Amino acid sequence: MTTQARSRLELKYLTTVGFTADFGGRGFHLPVDISIRNDGRIFVMSRSSPIATPGMRIGIADLKHKFHGEFGSFGTDPGQFTRPAAIAINGQNHLFVADDSLNRITEFDSKNNYVRHWGETGDKPGQLSGPSGLVFDRTGNLLVVDHLNHRVQMFTKDGRYISQIGGSGSRRGQFCFPWGIALGPDGRIYVADWRNDRVQRFAPDGEFIDMHGKSGSAEGQFNRPSDVAVGADGFIYVADWMNQRVQAFDSEWKYQTSLRGQATLSPWATEYLAANDDERRARESFKPVIEVDTVDPHEVSARIESYFWDPVAVEVDSEGRLYVLETNRHRFQVYQSSSS
Amino acid sequence: MVRDAKSRLQKDLARMSPEENGAMVTTPASIETQLISHLLRRAGFGGTRDEIDRFSKLGYEATVEHLLNPPSVESMPQDIIRRYHVDQSDLRVQPATGANWIYRMVTTNAPLLEKIALLWHRVFATGQTKLIQGKVIVTQLEMFRRLGLGNYRDLLLALSRDPAMLMWLDNQDNHNGAINENFGREILELFSMGVGNYTEHDIYECSRAFTGWTIANTPYNTQKMRNNTARPYGYIAWQFKYDDSDHDHGEKTFLGKTGDLNGEEIVDIICEQRATARFIARHLYHHFVADEVPVPQWPHVPPKDPEAIELMADAYFSSGYSIGEMLRATFNSGFFKSEATRNARIKSPVEVVVGSLRLSGGYEWPTMDVYDASASCGYMGQGLLAPPSVEGWQGGEEWVSTGAMMQRVNYASRIIGDPSRPGVREIIDAVCRSGASRDAETLVDECLRHLGYLELGVETQREIVEFARGQVAQLPQGGVKQRDEAVERAVIAVLQLAVATREFQLA
Numbered sequence: 001m002t003t004q005a006r007s008r009l010e011l012k013y014l015t016t017v018g019f020t021a022d023f024g025g026r027g028f029h030l031p032v033d034i035s036i037r038n039d040g041r042i043f044v045m046s047r048s049s050p051i052a053t054p055g056m057r058i059g060i061a062d063l064k065h066k067f068h069g070e071f072g073s074f075g076t077d078p079g080q081f082t083r084p085a086a087i088a089i090n091g092q093n094h095l096f097v098a099d100d101s102l103n104r105i106t107e108f109d110s111k112n113n114y115v116r117h118w119g120e121t122g123d124k125p126g127q128l129s130g131p132s133g134l135v136f137d138r139t140g141n142l143l144v145v146d147h148l149n150h151r152v153q154m155f156t157k158d159g160r161y162i163s164q165i166g167g168s169g170s171r172r173g174q175f176c177f178p179w180g181i182a183l184g185p186d187g188r189i190y191v192a193d194w195r196n197d198r199v200q201r202f203a204p205d206g207e208f209i210d211m212h213g214k215s216g217s218a219e220g221q222f223n224r225p226s227d228v229a230v231g232a233d234g235f236i237y238v239a240d241w242m243n244q245r246v247q248a249f250d251s252e253w254k255y256q257t258s259l260r261g262q263a264t265l266s267p268w269a270t271e272y273l274a275a276n277d278d279e280r281r282a283r284e285s286f287k288p289v290i291e292v293d294t295v296d297p298h299e300v301s302a303r304i305e306s307y308f309w310d311p312v313a314v315e316v317d318s319e320g321r322l323y324v325l326e327t328n329r330h331r332f333q334v335y336q337s338s339s340s
Numbered sequence: 341m342v343r344d345a346k347s348r349l350q351k352d353l354a355r356m357s358p359e360e361n362g363a364m365v366t367t368p369a370s371i372e373t374q375l376i377s378h379l380l381r382r383a384g385f386g387g388t389r390d391e392i393d394r395f396s397k398l399g400y401e402a403t404v405e406h407l408l409n410p411p412s413v414e415s416m417p418q419d420i421i422r423r424y425h426v427d428q429s430d431l432r433v434q435p436a437t438g439a440n441w442i443y444r445m446v447t448t449n450a451p452l453l454e455k456i457a458l459l460w461h462r463v464f465a466t467g468q469t470k471l472i473q474g475k476v477i478v479t480q481l482e483m484f485r486r487l488g489l490g491n492y493r494d495l496l497l498a499l500s501r502d503p504a505m506l507m508w509l510d511n512q513d514n515h516n517g518a519i520n521e522n523f524g525r526e527i528l529e530l531f532s533m534g535v536g537n538y539t540e541h542d543i544y545e546c547s548r549a550f551t552g553w554t555i556a557n558t559p560y561n562t563q564k565m566r567n568n569t570a571r572p573y574g575y576i577a578w579q580f581k582y583d584d585s586d587h588d589h590g591e592k593t594f595l596g597k598t599g600d601l602n603g604e605e606i607v608d609i610i611c612e613q614r615a616t617a618r619f620i621a622r623h624l625y626h627h628f629v630a631d632e633v634p635v636p637q638w639p640h641v642p643p644k645d646p647e648a649i650e651l652m653a654d655a656y657f658s659s660g661y662s663i664g665e666m667l668r669a670t671f672n673s674g675f676f677k678s679e680a681t682r683n684a685r686i687k688s689p690v691e692v693v694v695g696s697l698r699l700s701g702g703y704e705w706p707t708m709d710v711y712d713a714s715a716s717c718g719y720m721g722q723g724l725l726a727p728p729s730v731e732g733w734q735g736g737e738e739w740v741s742t743g744a745m746m747q748r749v750n751y752a753s754r755i756i757g758d759p760s761r762p763g764v765r766e767i768i769d770a771v772c773r774s775g776a777s778r779d780a781e782t783l784v785d786e787c788l789r790h791l792g793y794l795e796l797g798v799e800t801q802r803e804i805v806e807f808a809r810g811q812v813a814q815l816p817q818g819g820v821k822q823r824d825e826a827v828e829r830a831v832i833a834v835l836q837l838a839v840a841t842r843e844f845q846l847a
Contacts, residue, residue: 018815020571030426049427050711051435083424178425194423224419269572282563290556292579300428302475302577303556310422310429311576328430329573 007339009235009256011250011322017042017061018331019268022052022340026067026268027330029055033086033227034325034332037093040317041068044325044332045087045097048074052330059299063321063334065267072110073099079106079114086180088134090157096142098131105144105159118159119182123149126161133181133192133227137204143181143189149213150175152191153330155280165189165206170196173208180227180313181240184251190228190236197222199238205336212253215244219255229322231337237314237322243309244297246324259324261301263307263333299330308313308333357364357383363724369793375400377793379671381847382628383407383503384451386695386792388437388763404671408489408664410450415423416443416703424706430475430574437474438724441481445694446703451579456488456663457481458690459627461725463475464499464531465732466508468725472568476504477725480646486634489664492620493611496531500603503555503578509730512554512562514590516545521547526730527610536639538595545592549606556841611661611714615652621652622667629676631685631736683795687847689720692748695757696839699791701763720747745845754840756791764835767791771831772824777815780808787834796843804841808834 029052033045040062047057053074060068069295073080083101093110097278105128119128133145133152141162141314142155152175166175176195183189187204197223198213213222223242230236234251240258245314248256265273273280288306292299301309309328316322316337325332344799353404364648369377373396380387380395384407387395395403420465421443422429427436428443445454461481468474487495499505500523509523524547528538555561555578564575592601594608622643629648630804633641643649652666652674659665670676687695693713697703703710720734721744759765767790771777776786784805788794796804811830838844 018573022576024569030430032426047426049425050708051427051438053435177423195419226423263573272572274828276567276569279560279563279567279569282559286557286560290579298429299479299577302575303579305573305576310426327426339610 005260007250009250010340011257011259011335012338013262014334014336015063015065016263016266016331016333017063017065017268018266018326020330021055021059022048022270023054024057024070026059028059029330030327031059031312031325031330031332032084032327034323035087035089035095036315036317036323037089038091038318042323043087043089043095044330045084046330047084047327049265058087058097060112067268069112071108072247076102077110078117078207081106082193084117085130085132085312086134088136088143090136090142091140094157096134098134098144100130100132100147103128103131105134105155107141107157115332116158121127126153126162127156128153132179135181135189137183137185137189138187145178145182145191147175147177147179147194149176150177151208152178152181152189162331163206165202166191171199173201173202179225182228184230184236185232186235188230190230192225192228192238194224194226194241197224199225199228199236201317210253213238218228219258220247220249222247223297226311227326229316231316231320232318233320233321233337233339235337235339237316239311239314239324241310241312242297244311246308246311246314246322259335261306261311261324261326261333263306263329263331266331290321294317305329345713354676364716369789371430372396372400373793374682374795375677376403379403380451381691381695381792382676382685383455383667383671384579384682385445385455385691385698388699388792389790390502392793401672404668407450407452407671408668409627410453413448413450413453415448415450416706421706422580425710431473431478432552432570432575433468433472433474434723435711435714437468438726439710440478441447441724442694442697442710442713442717443703443706445690446564446697446710452667453485454486455627457484459623460484460488462627462727462732462735463623464505465727465730466725467727468503468573470565471504471507472565473570473577474725476507476745477576479502479577479723488827489667490662492616492661495663496527496611497604497607498528499531500550500607501580503580505555506555506580506621507562507565507578511550512558514551514553516551519544519547519551519588522548523547523553527606529728529763531637532619533615534619534635534638537619542594543599545594548588548590548592548595549601550603552583552585553603554581554586556581617653617656618649620663620793621649621656621666624652624663624670625649628670628737629685630666630681631655634734634736634738643673643687648673669715674716680729683843685847686736687748687845688735688739689717689722689744689748690724690735691719691847692720692752692845695792696752699763699767700755700758701766702761715749716751720751747844749840750818752844753836756839759828759832764832767835768828768831772827777812777827780805780812783812783830783834784808784838787831787838791835791838791844794838794844796838796841800841801841804834804837807837810813 019027029048030047031044032047035043044059056074057070058072059070081099087101095108097106104117106117107115121304130148131146149198150168154162155166179194181191197215200211201209226241227239236249246259278337301307310326313325320337322335376395427439511523514520655666655669776782
């Protein structure tokens with residue numbers, strides 16, 4: 001069965017959640033992935049930096065800007081990670097973390113307690129080299145983007161290898177350093193084929209269906225797409241990472257719209273400014289969108305605070321809300337989708 | 341004690357000059373190869389044996405052209421770097437910023453662009469110690485790559501509009517009717533003519549001309565910088581803004597020219613001065629040819645080679661202020677190629693680190709090693725994007741201290757002694773294949789060739805051969821051509837000793 005999304009998509013900005021928190025606490029630091037639990041809790045994986053390893057953790061928030069704590073830390077012990085790249089939540093509300101340096105998948109239960117980890121380094125079937133994307137399929141198996149092996153592997157949730165798709169290359173069904181992965185409402189698999197500048201679509205059994213995109217910055221073109229998400233209505237959202245935007249398509253890959261970002265101050269940010277009156281006053285004359293003398297999207301984003309800056313991950317919740325996570329602004333922006 | 345030790349080291353290094361150390365013992369190589377090796381050390385970070393052999397076939401002058409006009413400019417792609425090191429995307433602070441530059445320097449196929457960026461980073465020293473955010477300095481470095489070999493007027497004008505520089509020298513506080521002379525003073529003293537070629541009144545008039553040269557959203561961005569805060573959403577990279585309403589449109593007289601001068605006219609006047617040409621020439625000489633005395637002494641100490649400075653200054657004017665033409669004249673000159681110039685300049689820490697890494701390889705894919713490399717430059721006294729003051733690093737003997745020398749030797753020895761690095765592995769395999777370990781002299785010669793045709797002084801050569809003799813004596817008979825652990829250990833030991841020599845510290 002194929003879900004069709006043929007009507008016109010509209011996206012309306014709702015809110016921004018986030019705050020720079022290098023060393024833990026309410027906020028995020030250089031986040032790389034986001035996952036939404038069925039109770040509305042939003043999990044954000046902060047990858048952080050070599051000098052701010054306390055910032056490496058999973059933070060929990062909700063759309064009402066409540067912060068529900070954090071767990072996980074830098075290290076190689078069980079329950080720790082050194083370069084976390086992706087998270088996913090399964091039907092039992094267990095959260096899985098992919099570490100693209102340790103080449104292991106770590107499982108936490110619904111109360112954020114460490115359960116187990118698995119994964120072996122290598123390029124043989126079932127081995128991992130740079131796991132960077134995770135999603136559970138409809139049968140509860142875990143699809144792992146094994147990006148340095150240019151493939152997607154399927155495992156049971158406790159790490160037993162089942163099958164794989166892909167291989168290195170640019171032909172259909174092949175990948176070049178793939179990154180994010182998503183499951184459509186009909187079980188089809190979408191992979192952000194990062195360095196091929198395209199998104200590929202596969203049947204639940206791994207058979208290649210089609211692909212979309214080529215290198216560029218025009219509508220429908222990509223510059224290193226890092227993630228993909230599919231709504232219940234079939235609309236497809238692509239984090240067009242180096243173009244610093246999110247593009248939306250219908251299920252036939254017909255271009256719908258593009259977002260550049262329009263973040264506002266989150267309540268966490270507002271509270272900070274209220275506590276730092278010199279900055280609050282200085283910000284009174286602040287113009288968030290200014291005319292810039294560069295066309296480089298990365299540089300433009302660096303200069304305009306409300307724009308996406310490294311929109312690395314996208315998710316859609318059951319209410320049709322689109323979440324766009326930005327690494328360099330330590331926040332996510334939320335948009336409500338509707339179609340007419 | 342420390343001063344004595346430093347003094348000894350300085351004398352030791354001075355002794356490395358050919359005049360005092362006798363002729364350098366060269367590895368068996370043609371003069372062309374020696375010159376190419378010299379050129380790659382100065383205009384880049386040194387060459388591998390393969391690179392030097394390849395350029396030797398091309399010829400010296402063609403190599404100069406290749407360096408000045410590289411057919412392509414490639415290094416590790418930023419998308420790859422940003423994916424693995426997310427902190428090298430927002431480039432907020434060290435070590436991300438320095439590490440990002442290390443990637444560029446180690447992996448580029450156009451090393452002169454990095455070398456010239458290093459020069460301008462030293463001359464136009466801008467530091468994140470004050471600015472807090474490193475991103476704007478990285479953007480400034482990109483401008484140095486783009487304009488650094490071009491027209492000096494373009495470079496100086498871009499520098500005057502560079503947000504990092506404007507904030508570094510407080511020009512956001514330079515207003516019509518409330519002059520801040522910081523930028524106006526330094527553009528004359530440090531960036532163009534040097535002390536003694538202008539008056540205090542010229543500084544004042546120059547500063548007036550740059551009123552209104554600021555950045556967008558000045559109050560908020562300045563406050564964030566002063567508060568050293570990346571909250572709430574990280575830093576906002578600065579954008580140049582010319583505010584005509586804050587510009588002093590009154591009549592000004594600068595270096596004898598009068599009018600409603602704005603910053604552009606000031607830069608024009610500066611670039612017309614012979615003093616500017618000489619000052620820039622001396623910086624180029626200091627960076628590419630031979631160590632000069634520290635810049636603050638320049639008004640009182642004549643250049644080491646006044647004729648060279650005049651030749652470069654002539655090239656500046658005849659080419660319409662082209663830095664590239666000044667360098668072309670330099671690289672093709674007799675003074676640059678002379679034996680007295682070769683192997684006589686003390687490598688900067690960055691040259692030690694990057695040169696070692698370009699030999700060792702291991703940067704074909706992102707690696708956490710890059711943070712160690714960046715930090716090591718700092719331990720040796722040259723923290724990238726963190727110059728000690730507006731005067732940057734003086735270079736030359738400034739690089740020599742007891743602690744720094746230990747760091748330099750240990751770093752090179754650690755990197756070149758690591759057989760897991762692909763470049764080192766290739767060297768070991770090549771030396772083993774050549775059968776060079778059959779006798780000490782051949783083993784040393786072969787190792788020196790692979791270290792970029794490293795030339796040693798007579799005494800050093802004798803000592804390292806003596807050491808190699810001991811290594812060779814321990815090798816099993818007849819097994820020297822195969823990959824044998826004992827042979828590998830001997831090769832590594834000789835390589836490590838070679839990069840621990842005084843000569844390796846020189847370019």
